[in-house]
Amino acid sequence: MIISLQHRSIMFPAASLLTTLLLALSIAASPVEIRNSPITLPIARRLNTSGGSINILQHDQSRAAALKNVGENTLNRRTGSIAVTNDAVGYIAAVGVGSPATTYNLIVDTGSSNTWVGAGTAYVKTSTSVDTGEPVEVTYGSGSFSGTEYTDTVTLGSGLTITAQSIGVAATSTGFTGVDGIIGIGPLDLTEGTLTDEPDYDDPDCIISEIVVGISFEPTTTETDTNGELTFGGTDATKYTGDIAYTPLTTTYPASYYWGINESITYGTTTILSETAGIVDTGTTLILIATNAFSKYESATGATLDRTTGLLRITTTQYDALEDLNFNVGSNTYALTANAQIWPRALNTYLGGSADYIYLVVNSIGTPSGEGLDFINGYTFLERFYSVFDTTNSQVGFATTAYTDATTN
The missing domain is CATH 2.40.70.10 (Acid Proteases)
Structure with a gap:
């Protein structure tokens, strides 16, 4: 060595x-x-x-x-x-x-x-x-x-x-x-x-003392943009606000094979997904949730399915009425604002969609809850919160950023 x-x-x-x-x-x-x-x-x-x-x-x-x-x-x-x-x-x-x-x-x-x-x-x-x-x-x-x-x-x-x-x-x-x-x-x-x-x-x-990777993404409305950062062996305090809150990795199979955590999801005050296991994943773009939770979210927002893109679509009036989508992890809540729940409108055409539509970034994982991997917090979640992947202590951490409440989209 x-x-x-x-x-x-x-x-x-x-x-x-x-x-x-x-x-x-x-x-x-x-x-x-x-x-x-x-x-x-x-x-x-x-x-x-x-x-x-x-x-x-x-x-x-x-x-x-x-x-x-x-x-x-x-x-x-x-x-x-x-x-x-x-x-x-x-x-x-x-x-x-x-x-x-x-x-x-x-x-x-x-x-x-x-x-x-x-x-x-x-x-x-x-x-x-x-x-x-x-x-x-x-x-x-x-x-x-x-x-x-x-x-x-x-x-x-x-x-x-x-x-x-x-x-x-x-x-x-x-x-x-x-x-x-x-x-x-x-x-x-x-x-x-x-x-x-x-x-x-x-x-x-x-034997490794501290296996930690910090990941920062920032919302972007361009096709190609250097808008993220990997930090090895620690975190970058300039990329987040407040403190990082950690939650233990889930022991539920098969989410436990990845960066898996337990969380529940509420839309406003309405629970759409009771506490269950899922993963945090940079390789997934959308936020995917179990089919039963997706149905509740679709109903609560009043969205309609857009056949061209497969995404949910809402009107301007419905966008103005959107409530926070809350990810409850341990004793902490990470809220996606209305703006954080929509795809960047400047990039609609790259989806084959209409420039005038408003598309939601929450969709179905394709299976009902209870299968051990019931949600994926993808990139559209991670661009609003700093994330820390800590192997040494078997935990994942999140913190707010300057973009948590941004109106970029």
Whole structure:
């Protein structure tokens, strides 16, 4: 193991990028919350309109189905079946691989843990590239990649360079357009079964003090916008207001395989979803809730189903009457205002919708409550609240931001 904190260059045995990165950052970490971590990585939102208008609902519901299926198939992980990546709306981080580095635009995904390149920009071998000879294969439901595991130098922003890092290099891939691969920041168990020769993550040398990732998104009304940030090993206090409130990870299956929490949802004072398990997910664009909760929300708002987009549509009068949609997590409530419940009107045409309509970002997950994954708090929730994914303490945190009550949409 080689550590040089002065140059922020770290070498560890092969492991997931997130594990290696956070181990590097935690070498001198104290067991308290680290504010203003020096390692940050910008995230850009990109609408994938290469095939014309996008169907966000279809992609999100397909992803939700795949997320549930991976829990059901945990006894047969060698199939490598994990969550489908949302290729309708991507949240992209620029990551350097090799020396000199080639920059790859990778989807940020909290629903998977493999990091790989080569879907778009071909992998460029340099003097730091080492072919392990190990095959790697992952199926994402509506996409997949297969190839070979390499170790190489990985550069994240200007803050950290990791040497001899394990990455997947795609020989073939399907379902990924306009991006080069994935940077997976989901729970480590999701990598199991994707490599023939799995590394031993129980090595005593791999004890990690603080595995924390902070994520900031900001509402945007443009097709492509660098409106987010990943912070590794701590949080960025400039991105949120007040304090971060934490809730323990759920033990309910299959939400427990992801960043799962328990919450209830009320529309105004009316309960539409009693406390149940679901997940927080950067790879889902909309807010998806169980079919019975969705029916109550549709009725309460007076919305009608728009056949073109699959989204709920409301009138200006109904928008003016919208009540807060409250996500009750532990003793804390996170309220989405009326403006936070609608899709950015400037981007309606990218959905194939009308520029004059008002579309809601809450929709059905496709199954009733009681199945162990009854909601997904997707990007449209996360752009209003700062989120913290804390593996060390098995918890997820939220805080308000300057955009919680914004009228951007």
